[in-house]
Amino acid sequence: MWEALKRLYHRMGSPKWFYEISAKWLPWFVVPTVGFLLVGTIWGLAFTPADYQQGNSFRIIYIHVPAALLAQSAYAMMAIAGAVFLIWRMKMAAWVAASIAPIGASFCFLALITGAIWGKPTWGTWWVWDARLTSMLLLLFLYFGVMALQKAMDSEESAAKAGAILSLVGLVNIPIIKYSVEWWNTLHQPATLKFTEESTMAMEMLIPLLIMIAGFYLLFAVLVFMRTRNQVLWHERKKNWVKQYMQSRADK
Amino acid sequence: MFLDSYLFFDSFADFLAMGKHGFYVWLCYGITALVILANVVAPIRQRKKLIDQQTRLQRREKKNAS
Numbered sequence: 072m073w074e075a076l077k078r079l080y081h082r083m084g085s086p087k088w089f090y091e092i093s094a095k096w097l098p099w100f101v102v103p104t105v106g107f108l109l110v111g112t113i114w115g116l117a118f119t120p121a122d123y124q125q126g127n128s129f130r131i132i133y134i135h136v137p138a139a140l141l142a143q144s145a146y147a148m149m150a151i152a153g154a155v156f157l158i159w160r161m162k163m164a165a166w167v168a169a170s171i172a173p174i175g176a177s178f179c180f181l182a183l184i185t186g187a188i189w190g191k192p193t194w195g196t197w198w199v200w201d202a203r204l205t206s207m208l209l210l211l212f213l214y215f216g217v218m219a220l221q222k223a224m225d226s227e228e229s230a231a232k233a234g235a236i237l238s239l240v241g242l243v244n245i246p247i248i249k250y251s252v253e254w255w256n257t258l259h260q261p262a263t264l265k266f267t268e269e270s271t272m273a274m275e276m277l278i279p280l281l282i283m284i285a286g287f288y289l290l291f292a293v294l295v296f297m298r299t300r301n302q303v304l305w306h307e308r309k310k311n312w313v314k315q316y317m318q319s320r321a322d323k
Numbered sequence: 324m325f326l327d328s329y330l331f332f333d334s335f336a337d338f339l340a341m342g343k344h345g346f347y348v349w350l351c352y353g354i355t356a357l358v359i360l361a362n363v364v365a366p367i368r369q370r371k372k373l374i375d376q377q378t379r380l381q382r383r384e385k386k387n388a389s
Contacts, residue, residue, distance in 0.1 A: 116352070117338060118329050127341035130348050134355045174362060181358050185351045192347050290359065297366035304373055314381060321378040 084161045086303040087312050093296045100293045107286030114279040122276075131189040133280060136263065137287035139182035142210060143245055145175030145291060149217065150242045153235025163299075165231035166306065168238065169221050170298035174291060176214035183207055194258050202251035203259040206244055213241035 082088045115133035122129035149171040155164035186204065187197045198204065221234035252261045263272050264280070272280070307313045332338040341348045 112352070116348075118326075118331055120331050121342065126344055128344040128347050130341070131351045134351055138355075173365075177358050177362055181355060184354055188347050188351050188354075192344055290362075294362050294366070297363075297370070301366055301369050301373060304370070304377075308377055313377075317374060317377045317381055320374060321382070 084163050086163055086166075086307050087310075089163060090300055090303045093300055097293065097296055100289055100296065104286060104289040104293055107282050107289060111279050111283035111286050115283065119276050119279055125193055128189060128192045129276075131185050132263070132276075133283045135182060135185040135189060136280060137284045138178045138185065139207065140284060141287045141291055142175055142179035142182050142207075143248060144288075145171050145178065146210060146214070146238070147242065147245060149175060150235075150238040153231075153238045156231060157235050157239075162306070163303075165235070166302035167295065167299050168217075168235060169231070170295050170302060172214055172218045172221060172234070174294045174298070176211060176218065178287070178291075179207070179211045179214055183211060190258075199258050201257040201259060202255035203248065203257050206248045206251050209244055210241075210248060213237070213244060217241070 111133060115130055119130070121127045149168045152164045152168040152171065155161050156168065183204075186207075190199075191197050217234045217238045220237055221230055224230035224233060249262075251257065252259050304313060304316075339345055339349075
């Protein structure tokens with residue numbers, strides 16, 4: 072088991088291996104991504120009954136919650152990739168972190184904007200400076216900061232390092248976001264999904280939400296694959312295998 | 324279709340109206356569609372640009388070498 076994991080880790084560090092295997096994996100991720108997102112959206116928009124308090128505005132949950140969850144997990148994954156780069160100098164990890172940053176930022180933006188639009192009919196305001204909203208806005212700025220650093224320095228190596236360090240420091244914000252609704256008085260409702268106890272949501276509303284969450288995570292995987300593949304082609308452009316690959320595409 | 328009876332709304336107009344919340348719901352779903360589209364299109368265009376650039380460069384190098 073351990074040996075197998077070690078082997079996988081070493082392979083993951085090989086850009087060529089990743090480039091070839093991800094081409095095979097991509098369709099297996101794309102098809103369920105489209106399927107889950109379509110089924111979840113149609114189910115959540117047209118079949119799920121309206122909320123007895125919030126009416127139909129509650130249907131925003133099917134993008135707001137998956138986007139917010141994903142924005143936080145993506146951040147954690149980016150920080151882990153950054154740590155792998157810092158500790159073991161694995162270049163692939165730095166490229167993955169660079170791929171995750173803009174994707175995570177866009178889902179963080181999506182969580183904030185859908186939250187604001189949902190807030191208007193529900194709370195009567197687009198925005199309040201409460202703990203959950205503010206810490207989520209901070210997450211967006213952390214993403215921007217990491218993205219800026221990843222492109223900032225003269226050498227790619229030190230830029231990747233700086234980005235990785237900031238992403239690790241910013242990791243403190245993740246538990247703050249999670250517990251913000253419990254530690255402080257806030258307008259934001261407490262978590263609907265709970266892993267340890269029963270969720271506070273009716274089944275007919277919960278199932279499409281879980282489908283959408285799966286769809287968002289699958290989409291994230293697809294997007295990270297696509298961007299990391301570009302990173303590999305760019306950074307390895309002077310290597311023979313990439314040259315041959317380009318040549319074979321040009322001959323077609 | 325057999326799923327008809329499970330639909331929440333009575334008519335398509337009802338579905339579009341979403342009670343009084345049509346504007347908010349459709350705005351959210353519209354923005355989401357745009358963000359997803361942008362996220363998919365960006366790496367595809369980047370890849371195309373990269374491959375075009377590199378093949379052109381390689382062709383030039385080959386010409387210079389010969």
